[in-house]
Amino acid sequence: MALPASIGTLKLILPEAVHSNLAIIATCLGVPAASYLRQGLAYLRTTKSIAWRSGMLLFGLMFFYIFTLSVSARAGISLAGTSGLINIPTAEVISDQQVTIGIGYVNRYAAYLERGRCDNFPFYIVLGYLPRLEFSAGVNFVPGEKSYDGTNTYKDGVVSLQFLLFKERKFLPALALGARDIYSFILLNTSFVVASKTIIAKPTINWRLHVGYGSDIIDQHLGVPKKDRHFPVGHTIVGPFGGLEIDWKRTVTYLLEYDTRMINTGIRFRWLRYWQLDILLLNMEYWSGNLSWSFEL
Amino acid sequence: MKRLSIFVWGALFYFSSYNTGLTESAAVHQINRSLITCRDYLLAAGLENVQFQIARHQTIWLSYENRRYRNEITALGIVLTYATHCLPFAQHFVVVPHYRKMPLRYIEVDREVFQKFLQQEISADDLVEHLQISYESPAEKPLTGYRSSMAQSSLFHIDLMLSPGVKAQFARPDDPAQLQFNCLADLSVTIAPGLQLFGQWIGPLYNEFQRPETNSRVGALYLQQLVRLPARTFVTMSAGRFEFDRQGLSAQVKTFFWRERLSLAARGDYVSGQAINRLLPLELPSHNKLSYLFQVQYRFEPIHFMAQLTWGRYLLGDQGWRIDIVRLFHEIELGFMGVWNESLDFLTGMTVRLPLPMAKHPWPGAVRVRSPNYLSWNYRYLPCFDGLILDTGEDFETIARQFTRSFIRGNCQQFQTALRYVRLNTTDAHQKLLAERGK
Numbered sequence: 129m130a131l132p133a134s135i136g137t138l139k140l141i142l143p144e145a146v147h148s149n150l151a152i153i154a155t156c157l158g159v160p161a162a163s164y165l166r167q168g169l170a171y172l173r174t175t176k177s178i179a180w181r182s183g184m185l186l187f188g189l190m191f192f193y194i195f196t197l198s199v200s201a202r203a204g205i206s207l208a209g210t211s212g213l214i215n216i217p218t219a220e221v222i223s224d225q226q227v228t229i230g231i232g233y234v235n236r237y238a239a240y241l242e243r244g245r246c247d248n249f250p251f252y253i254v255l256g257y258l259p260r261l262e263f264s265a266g267v268n269f270v271p272g273e274k275s276y277d278g279t280n281t282y283k284d285g286v287v288s289l290q291f292l293l294f295k296e297r298k299f300l301p302a303l304a305l306g307a308r309d310i311y312s313f314i315l316l317n318t319s320f321v322v323a324s325k326t327i328i329a330k331p332t333i334n335w336r337l338h339v340g341y342g343s344d345i346i347d348q349h350l351g352v353p354k355k356d357r358h359f360p361v362g363h364t365i366v367g368p369f370g371g372l373e374i375d376w377k378r379t380v381t382y383l384l385e386y387d388t389r390m391i392n393t394g395i396r397f398r399w400l401r402y403w404q405l406d407i408l409l410l411n412m413e414y415w416s417g418n419l420s421w422s423f424e425l
Numbered sequence: 426m427k428r429l430s431i432f433v434w435g436a437l438f439y440f441s442s443y444n445t446g447l448t449e450s451a452a453v454h455q456i457n458r459s460l461i462t463c464r465d466y467l468l469a470a471g472l473e474n475v476q477f478q479i480a481r482h483q484t485i486w487l488s489y490e491n492r493r494y495r496n497e498i499t500a501l502g503i504v505l506t507y508a509t510h511c512l513p514f515a516q517h518f519v520v521v522p523h524y525r526k527m528p529l530r531y532i533e534v535d536r537e538v539f540q541k542f543l544q545q546e547i548s549a550d551d552l553v554e555h556l557q558i559s560y561e562s563p564a565e566k567p568l569t570g571y572r573s574s575m576a577q578s579s580l581f582h583i584d585l586m587l588s589p590g591v592k593a594q595f596a597r598p599d600d601p602a603q604l605q606f607n608c609l610a611d612l613s614v615t616i617a618p619g620l621q622l623f624g625q626w627i628g629p630l631y632n633e634f635q636r637p638e639t640n641s642r643v644g645a646l647y648l649q650q651l652v653r654l655p656a657r658t659f660v661t662m663s664a665g666r667f668e669f670d671r672q673g674l675s676a677q678v679k680t681f682f683w684r685e686r687l688s689l690a691a692r693g694d695y696v697s698g699q700a701i702n703r704l705l706p707l708e709l710p711s712h713n714k715l716s717y718l719f720q721v722q723y724r725f726e727p728i729h730f731m732a733q734l735t736w737g738r739y740l741l742g743d744q745g746w747r748i749d750i751v752r753l754f755h756e757i758e759l760g761f762m763g764v765w766n767e768s769l770d771f772l773t774g775m776t777v778r779l780p781l782p783m784a785k786h787p788w789p790g791a792v793r794v795r796s797p798n799y800l801s802w803n804y805r806y807l808p809c810f811d812g813l814i815l816d817t818g819e820d821f822e823t824i825a826r827q828f829t830r831s832f833i834r835g836n837c838q839q840f841q842t843a844l845r846y847v848r849l850n851t852t853d854a855h856q857k858l859l860a861e862r863g864k
Binding site: 224277351354 | 730752755770807
C-alpha cells in the first residue's frame, strides 16, 4: 500500500525508523486514524528484517498506547510540580486517578536553589490520589552543585499535597489548601491557601484570577534524624501572592503572576489534550520552561 | 455417579418450583442436562471446586475457586455468563467464590439483571448497584441435600511461582543507593480446606546489602490455617519460618461490621531468631519476642480506598502508632504508611503493587508453574526498624477485597474480558432448552 505523499516525501529525508512510525504517530495526532494505522502497518511489512519490524511495531504501539490512553489535564501544572500557574499554586487539583509527569527548567538567576550559580531542573510526578486531593513527589536536580552522594549534581526531594476545599460556584471562588516540600529535608516549603475565580467566561476566552497567601508555619524538618530537625527550613512563597491567566480555547494560555519575590509571565500551550508546554519569562527577564504529560491510571 | 446426583437434585428442583409445560420427565432431563453443561463449561474454563446447590424461589448457588485468572472479576464474569446462558430456569444466582476451598464471599444477582448487562441494556454501574455482596451467607439457605459434589478439587494442587524480588534503599548518607535483585520461587499447596503450605526459596542475583543475603536460602516455610467463624469473623493461624531466619507462631482474628466497611483485628506473633529484614539493609539483633497489635480499618465504598490504624508492640519490640492508607486504581495499588513512636518522630514509606501482564495462568493441574499476579514493592524512606509487622504472606483479604462494589466498579471492563474466555457451543442442550422455552 502506498503511503500518502507527505509521508512518502519525508521518507527521502528521514531515517527509516522515524519514517516507519510516522503513520502510527499520525494516528496519535488525531488525523484519519484507522487509515494511517493501516498504512503504518502495511509499511512495516515492506521492511526486511523481522527483528526490525518487531522493534518498529513495538515502538509504534508504544506511541499509540501513550497517546490514546491519555486524558485531558484540566489543571495546569506549575514548576513546583503541583497545580498552579508558574510558581504559585491555584485552587485546582488534577482529576482523580490522573497522573502527570513533567520536567522543568529554571534559569539560574531565577532559581530557588543556588540562585545565581546553578540552573534548576525540577522533575515531578503528580497523582490525583483521591478526589480533590493531589499528591506530588519530585526531585530538584541542581547540576554544578556538589551532592551528598559524591556526584556533581545536587538532588533535593520534594513531597507536596494540595486539597481542593471548595469548587468554584457562580459567585464564590474555588478554595484550596496545600503545602509544598513537607517531608524530609525541607528547602522549598510553603503552606498556603488560595482562591481562584473565573471572572470572564466566554466560549473562546476565559479570564481567571488567583489570589492566595503563603505561610512559613512549618519550621522543622520532618522525617529526618533528630539532630537535623531544627536546621533552618527553606521557604519559597511567604506572603500574599496572586496571578492571572487568560485562556484561549484551552489551548493557549497567557500567564502572569506575582510569587512574593518576582513577577513572572509566560505562555502555556496544551495540545493533544494531555501535553502541556510552558514557555516562561521569570522575573520578566529569564527564560525558563516546563513540559508535562498526563494520563489516567 | 455425579451425573446421577445432579439428575436427582435437578428433578427435585423441578418439582419444587419449575414449570415449563413440558412433561415432567422431559423437563427434569433438560434441567439436568443444563446443569451438567454449565458445570462442564466452568470446569473447562479452569475453575475449581465447582458446586451447584439449590434454594427456593428458583435460586441456584454456584460455588467455585479461581486460581486461573489474575482478576477475580474475570472469573466472576465467566461464571455468571455461563450460568445465565446455561441455566434459564434459574431466576436468581448466589455466587460463592472460594479461597483455599473455603467460601469467601456471597454475591447475589438476578439472572435478568446480568442478562441485561450482557445485552448492554444496563451499564456496569447499574449492575454493581444490583449486586448484593457479603461475607455472610444469605438468609435463604440451599435446600438440604440438594447439592452436587465439588468437581475439580483444588486440594493438593501445587503452584510453583517464579517472580523477581527487588529491594532498594535510597539516599542513605553513606550510600546513596543500595539495590538487591533476587529470583523468588514460591511453592504453595492447599492441603485441607483453609490450610495452606507455603515455601519460598530465594536465589540472589545481585546484592549490595548484607553478606548473608548473598547466599541462596529458604525464605519462608510455613503452614497457615484460615478459619471462618460466625458473624463475619476470620481467624488466621500460621506456624513455621516466615522470613530469613525468623521462625515462630502468628495468630490473627479479624471481624467485619457496619456494612463490612469497618473491621477490627487483633494479632499476636511470637518469633525468634536473628533476623534480617526483607525491607531493610541492616542486620537486626537477636530477638525472641512477643508482639501484639490492634488494628482498625475503614474501607470507603465510593472509591477503592482504605485507611488502617494500628497500635501495639511491633515485631522488634517498639511500641507506637502506625497508619496505612491504600488506594486502588483499577488493579494498581498505591499505599503510604506512617509510623510514630517514642524513638522516632515520623517515619514514612510506600507500597506499590502492579499487575503483571499475564491475565490467565496455565491450567491448574497437579503441578503448575506460573507467574505471579502482581509485583509488589515496599519502600521505607529511612532504614529504620520501627513499625514492622511480621509478613505472613497473602491473606484472604487480598482476594476478598476484589469482591467489593468499588473494585467491581473500577474493573467492570473485566466482565467484557470474561466474554473472550466464554466458549458457548450452540448445539448444546441448554440452547435447545432456551429455544423450547421461547416457543
